[in-house]
Amino acid sequence: MTVGVRGPVLRLAPLPLLALLLLPPAAGAEDPLEARVLAAKDKVFPALVHIVNVEEGFALGRRQKSVSTGSGFLVDEKGHIVTNYHVAGEGKLLVVTLASKKEVEAKLVAGDPFTDLAVLKVDPAAAFAGGKPVFATFGDSSGLEEGDFVVAMGSPLSLSRSVSFGIISCRERTLDSLQVAGHETGKYNTWLQTDAAINPGNSGGPLVNLAGEVVGVNTRAALLANNIGFAIPSNVVRDVVEALLREGRVPRSDIGVRLQPLGALEHTLLASAESGALVAGVDFGSPAARAGVLPGDVILSLDGEPFAARFVEQLPGLYARIARLKAGSEARLSLRRGTERMEVAVVPEPLGTGLVAESEVAAWGITVRAITPRMRLEMALPEESGVLVTGVRAGSPAATRLEDGDILREIDGVEVRGLAQFLDVIGKAKSPVRIAFRRGAVIDVTVLREVK
Amino acid sequence: MGGRGGLIALLLLAGTVSAQDLADRIWVLRITTERSSFGAPSRQTLLAPAVPVEDGLLLAVGFALEPTTEKDEALRVTAIDPSGRIVPAELVGGDDDLRCTIVRLVGARPEPVVLEGAPRRAGDEVVLLSRHGEVMRFAVRRMATRIEAAVEAPRALYALPADAQSFQGAIATTPEGRLVGFVDLRPTVAEGLGIMLGIGPQTAVVVPAETYADVPKALPRKDRPRGWLGVNLAPFDADHEAYFGIETPVDGAFVTGVAEGSPADRAGIRLHDVVQSIGDLPLRFERMDDWDPLLRAVQRLPLGKPLPCRVLRFERLPDGGYDAKAFEVALTLEARPLDFADAPETEIEDLGFRVKPLTQDWRRSNRVPGDLEGVVITRLERASAAQLGGLEPGDLVLKVDGRATPDADALRKALADARAAKRTKIVFFVRRGPVTTFLTVQPS
Numbered sequence: 001m002t003v004g005v006r007g008p009v010l011r012l013a014p015l016p017l018l019a020l021l022l023l024p025p026a027a028g029a030e031d032p033l034e035a036r037v038l039a040a041k042d043k044v045f046p047a048l049v050h051i052v053n054v055e056e057g058f059a060l061g062r063r064q065k066s067v068s069t070g071s072g073f074l075v076d077e078k079g080h081i082v083t084n085y086h087v088a089g090e091g092k093l094l095v096v097t098l099a100s101k102k103e104v105e106a107k108l109v110a111g112d113p114f115t116d117l118a119v120l121k122v123d124p125a126a127a128f129a130g131g132k133p134v135f136a137t138f139g140d141s142s143g144l145e146e147g148d149f150v151v152a153m154g155s156p157l158s159l160s161r162s163v164s165f166g167i168i169s170c171r172e173r174t175l176d177s178l179q180v181a182g183h184e185t186g187k188y189n190t191w192l193q194t195d196a197a198i199n200p201g202n203s204g205g206p207l208v209n210l211a212g213e214v215v216g217v218n219t220r221a222a223l224l225a226n227n228i229g230f231a232i233p234s235n236v237v238r239d240v241v242e243a244l245l246r247e248g249r250v251p252r253s254d255i256g257v258r259l260q261p262l263g264a265l266e267h268t269l270l271a272s273a274e275s276g277a278l279v280a281g282v283d284f285g286s287p288a289a290r291a292g293v294l295p296g297d298v299i300l301s302l303d304g305e306p307f308a309a310r311f312v313e314q315l316p317g318l319y320a321r322i323a324r325l326k327a328g329s330e331a332r333l334s335l336r337r338g339t340e341r342m343e344v345a346v347v348p349e350p351l352g353t354g355l356v357a358e359s360e361v362a363a364w365g366i367t368v369r370a371i372t373p374r375m376r377l378e379m380a381l382p383e384e385s386g387v388l389v390t391g392v393r394a395g396s397p398a399a400t401r402l403e404d405g406d407i408l409r410e411i412d413g414v415e416v417r418g419l420a421q422f423l424d425v426i427g428k429a430k431s432p433v434r435i436a437f438r439r440g441a442v443i444d445v446t447v448l449r450e451v452k
Numbered sequence: 453m454g455g456r457g458g459l460i461a462l463l464l465l466a467g468t469v470s471a472q473d474l475a476d477r478i479w480v481l482r483i484t485t486e487r488s489s490f491g492a493p494s495r496q497t498l499l500a501p502a503v504p505v506e507d508g509l510l511l512a513v514g515f516a517l518e519p520t521t522e523k524d525e526a527l528r529v530t531a532i533d534p535s536g537r538i539v540p541a542e543l544v545g546g547d548d549d550l551r552c553t554i555v556r557l558v559g560a561r562p563e564p565v566v567l568e569g570a571p572r573r574a575g576d577e578v579v580l581l582s583r584h585g586e587v588m589r590f591a592v593r594r595m596a597t598r599i600e601a602a603v604e605a606p607r608a609l610y611a612l613p614a615d616a617q618s619f620q621g622a623i624a625t626t627p628e629g630r631l632v633g634f635v636d637l638r639p640t641v642a643e644g645l646g647i648m649l650g651i652g653p654q655t656a657v658v659v660p661a662e663t664y665a666d667v668p669k670a671l672p673r674k675d676r677p678r679g680w681l682g683v684n685l686a687p688f689d690a691d692h693e694a695y696f697g698i699e700t701p702v703d704g705a706f707v708t709g710v711a712e713g714s715p716a717d718r719a720g721i722r723l724h725d726v727v728q729s730i731g732d733l734p735l736r737f738e739r740m741d742d743w744d745p746l747l748r749a750v751q752r753l754p755l756g757k758p759l760p761c762r763v764l765r766f767e768r769l770p771d772g773g774y775d776a777k778a779f780e781v782a783l784t785l786e787a788r789p790l791d792f793a794d795a796p797e798t799e800i801e802d803l804g805f806r807v808k809p810l811t812q813d814w815r816r817s818n819r820v821p822g823d824l825e826g827v828v829i830t831r832l833e834r835a836s837a838a839q840l841g842g843l844e845p846g847d848l849v850l851k852v853d854g855r856a857t858p859d860a861d862a863l864r865k866a867l868a869d870a871r872a873a874k875r876t877k878i879v880f881f882v883r884r885g886p887v888t889t890f891l892t893v894q895p896s
Contacts, residue, residue, distance in 0.1 A: 264892055268853075268877045281888040284821075295881065295888050296854070338854070377886065379819075401691065413772050434695045441816050442684050442708040443723055447694040 033149075036210045040151055041163055043212025046099045046134040047074040048153045049081055050160035051106070051120075051204065054093040058367040061393030063360045065092075071154030071205030072096070072120065073214065075241065077133035079124035082241055083204030084219055085111045085185075089118040096122055097160060100129065110244040114252070114351075115236060116185045116219055118204075119244045136206055139213025141233035144171045144192065152196035152218055152229070154205025166196030166227065172313045173230060175220070188252075188320045190313055191230040192216045198229030207231040252323035253348035255331070256286020257293060259318055263310040275308035276300045276336065277318055283377055291346040294337065301334040323351065358390055359423060363450045364433075365396020370419035371407070381407065385417045386438070401446045403439065410436035473629040475581045477565060478503065480532040481512050481541070481555055487525045500621050501583040502531070502555065503631075504562035505668045509544065510555045511567075513634035513664065514602070514621035516546030517553045529555055533562070549744065550603050551636055552664055567668075569660035570630040572610050578632050578658060580612075580622040589627070590616050592658075601657040602636040604744035609657050616656035624658045633660040666752075678751035680788035681721075681730075682714020683707050685746075687737045688726050696766045696774045704728040704764060705737040705746070711812070712822075719783040721763060730783060731759035751788075758782040789813075797830055798860035800867065803893055804836020805829055805843060807860055818848075824883065825858035826850040841893030843880060850888070851881035871895065 051070045056063060070087030074080070081096065088094055089111035096106045104126045111118035124133065148168045156162050170193035175186050194207060198221045207216035216231030243250040258281040262270075270278060276298040282288045299307050302321060309315050325331050325348040333344050352374040360367050368387045375381070375388070386407040392398050402408075408416050411425045412434050426433065431450040436443065483498040502510040510531060519527065531541040540558040547553075572578060574594045581587055596611035598604055610624075610632070617637065624632040636659050685705040686692075692706055693699075704726035710717050721727065727735050733749055736742055753759065761783040766774040792814040799806045807827040810820065814828060826848045832839040843849075849857050852866040853875065870878045877892040 258887060258889075260890055265877070265879060265890060268875070268879045268892060270854075270879055270890065278890060280890055296851075296890070379886075413768060432694060442686070444686050444706070444708045445692060445695045445724065447691045 037149070037151060037165060040208050040210045040212040041153070044073065044136045044151075044153060044206055044208045044214060045161070045163070047136040048099060048161060048205065049073060050097040050155045050158075051081075051083055051088055052095045052097070053088050053091040055090055056092045058358045058360065058391055061360075061365050061367055061391040061396060061398070062362070063367070069155060069158045069201055070203045071201065071218070073153075073206045074122075074127065074133075074135040075138075076135050077124060077128075079122040079127045080109065080241075080245065081106060081120040081122065082217060082237065083118050083120060084217065085113045085116045085118045086219075087118070087204040088120055089113060094120060096120070098122075098127060099134070099161075102126070102129070110248045112240050112244060112250045114185060114188055114250070115232060115240050117217065117232065117237060117240045117244070119241055136208075136214045138234045138238045139209050139211060139215045141171075141192065141215045141235045144168050144209070144215060144233075146171055149210050150194055150196050150215065151208045151210075152194065152198055152202060152205060152231075153208065154198075154202040154218060156197070156199035156201045158201050162202075164197035166194050169193040169195050169228070174312050174316065175230065187316065188323060189232060189236040189316050191220070192233055194218075194229050194231060195227040196229065197227055198231075202229070251327075252351040253325040253327045254286070254351040255288045255291075255293075255322055255325070255346045255348050256283035257281070257288045257299075257322075258283075259299075259309060259315055261309040261311050261314060262298070270296060270298065274298075274300065274336070275306065275310065277307055277309040277315075285373075287346045287349055291333070291344045293333065293335065293344060293346070296337070298336045299333055300336055300341075301332075303331050304334075307333075322348070357419065359419060361423075361426060364398045364402075364426075364448050365393035366398045366402055367391040368408070368419065368422070385409075385415065387416055387419055387422045389437075397448050397450060401448065402435075402437065405439070407438040408435060409438060409443070410434075474565070474623070474625045474631065475587055476534050477562070478534055478581050478623060479510055479562070480583050481510065481553075482530045482532060483517065483543075484528045485525065486528075499583045500553075501581060501623055503565045503623060504557075505554075505567065506564045507668070508557045508561040509668050510541070510557060511552060511664060511667065512555070512621060513552045513659070514636050515553060516548045516551050517543055518546055519543050531555060531557055531560075533560070547667055547670070549748075550664060550667060552634075552667055554668060565631055567661045567665040568631070569607070569633045569662055570626050571608070571660075572626075572632055572658075577627050578610070578612070578624045579627055580616060580619045580624055580635060582619050582622045586619075588616070588619065596657045598741055601659055603659055603663065604741070605659045605663040607660045607662065609659060612656040612658060614656070619656060631661050633658045633663070635659075666748075678788045679753045679755055679785040680714070681716045681750065681783070681785065682711040683716045683721060683727070684709035685727070685735075685737060685743075687739055687742065689738055696776065698776065702726060702728075702764060702776075703734060703736050703738075705735045715784055715786050719761060719781045721761070721781065721783070722765065724766065726764040726766075728762040728764055728778075730761045730785075750785075753785055755785045755787055758784045792828070798827075798864075800838070800863070802895060803838045803867070804833035805838040806831045807849065807863060809859055810848060818846075819886075820848060820883070824848070824850060825856065826883070827857055827860055827863055829882075837893050837896055841880070842891045843882065843893065844884065847880075847882040847884050849880055849882050851879075853879055854881075 049072045051072050053068050055066050057066055072081045072083030075082050091108055094106040095103055097103050104122045106120040106122045109119040109121050146168050152164045173191040173193045175191055198218045202218045205218045206214040207218050209215045215234045217237050218231045220230040222228035240250055257279050260278040260280040262278055279295055279297045281295050282293050301307050309318055327348050327350045330345045330347055335342050358367055358369045367390045369390050371386055371388050386409045389402050389406040392402055412429050414425050416422045432447045434447055436445045479502045481500045481502045485496045487494050500512040502512040505511045529541045529543050531539045533539055539560045541555045544554040544556050572592045574592050576592050579589050590612045592610045593613055594611050596609035601609050619635045620637055622635045635656050686708045688704050688706040707725045710723055737746055761781050763781055765777050769775055789812050792811045795808045795811050797806050797808050808830050810826055810828055829843055829845055829847045853870050855866040857863040877894050880891045
């Protein structure tokens, strides 16, 4: 069985420092491969950008700003730039350095944390400066094979406009899930693995074939490894970017099943000779749960089309098919349970988001975040509502009374139903404020006195 | 390290003190633990001073040891009497809260020492008797805070100079030979590192002897079930009083959780009630410091007999304030349910793993929904069939080959049937964190 890369996988966050080693220039040789690499580079290089991002984060109970850098590339004449969500998806101030070395401000158009992609926009007049618009075009990532030559471009360790060269090491890799902004990334796609050097700061940069087409977006690298980098395949990127430009988001549906490939379970009671996908878990209260789907069921088909995974690499495709179902309209699942076959109808829901704003309550010294149904599921929270404390500032009124992970349930006797309502309630509350909160199995009350 | 002058009195080798009398009654425990961790044997020996208490029992302070139930672990105890003679002994048990251990002598019943400490004040002298027969004299530097001691003692604690640190577990007496207590230092997380950097424990603390007075009767623990209410309690402090708008302070413990079906639940105690008394026991809980004595007192209450329990309940008024109502309920304490640490472990030898039952405390701390039943994997042998199949410690085994495994017997039965059916792969359905997954194990 092929498995995802185990162990730590690094998000390609940038590093600001690097010692440079000066080497004598290599003698130029006319060789056909070099010529092809040069030609490919020339096609995409003018569209390559360096991104500096001022991000707002929350740490230790207060709002904080941080700066990071990454890579990206122009994809149309309107000035749209593709990069990673983890580079720019939550940016407050984005400055892009173009091939001309000109710095322009960019705006975030939309982002999709589930695939770790984001689209930015720069003013085309400024970007192209009256000249011919230069942008990269996407190639077909499904045609790639292990051994194909590829060129990676970007700003490793913030060293902008760097180019590295290698091959596709694996065209269909699955990775252990990694959280980006509270989302599992990679659930809906496999990854291209390459040995073209990718380092922190390469994130969001293009992986280019020798035809000069973008076949992937460099996103991750294995930690403590040599040249094991991962890129999002261009076919996934193209679909996501189209959706983001069209409606500002990627519409996805969910039925609340977690799947497992049948390969490892062959010759067991669960998997007979036929193909299908095993239901490993059913989310509480999900459409699948309502339809009576149980863990251990084998899904044989979805809306009449075969639905099968023997290997883990096939799961992202199945999740993507579920994601493409129309929310609110019935889909038919054909199941096998033990020796029995059955048909059930599920009504998919829009995919829940864990992407919720964090806020600071400066007077109390805490940061809070709304609780989404998805978070509730993952944290096994019994609460239907409330807001989650994400940080407590030392020395603040909340410092000895509240902790990270506490769930605020009531303010002055008013049930907390969501972040906006919570902020509204505390806006009107007078010191001392009465708070009921959950901490693990404990539901306690306390009083906060604001420091004026 | 070393303390500053002033309060620190002379440090002198005491060969002639009358504490010699008690020193002549000090035993030494030699406890050897042999452990084979998946094939690699290791042995550790501990020497500890001990005093004879009632019925041929010895008490040692500073560590809590339980008889081992592990197959690959052996614990041997021998006692050395004051004259240096070796006497066979067996481990009775330890008290984690008080960090002490009781050992039963085989064929010896020395005269017991009464566990009552002579009170001391700053400047008073105490004599420490160590396991090596060392006798050292120190002056009490000051009264210690509870934070400095390893255990919560109901009475005053005595801080000694830092030089007394090497006397962990030592017996403290007055110069006249009257028992004072036992030295027990609060272990810090990085004690070794702390000592290296000179920021380790700066003080040796003597815990008064009466702290341990109940231990000889209370152990072995299994003979005497502890009373259990089934609630989480918090101090009812000034913040709580402010929350409910109470102007005159109220004594009691604030209920921050009620376990479903527990004695408290059945008595009608609800979340955010204040429990003021149970039977004759008033529940004073103002600071976390009160917790330990309170817990001990509750655990000593009689079981299986209805006790009147005074409860204060706050009802919300339309204006947002609260109205307090006092009433009485009948509360019948039960024995505390088995917790995960004490639960028996079952070994599944051929597949190379061990399980424990899904206890209430494990269920709570791992947020396992009430409708799930299973057994919890505690350990896996390296390269065993179970480990190769992907099982991990902490997995909750829900089903084996489609059959529910609510307890170790059901698990054994399901595995026996799978073997009888000559299955080459056995399917485990487990819950790991919040998700469930299927794993296959191939019996060798």
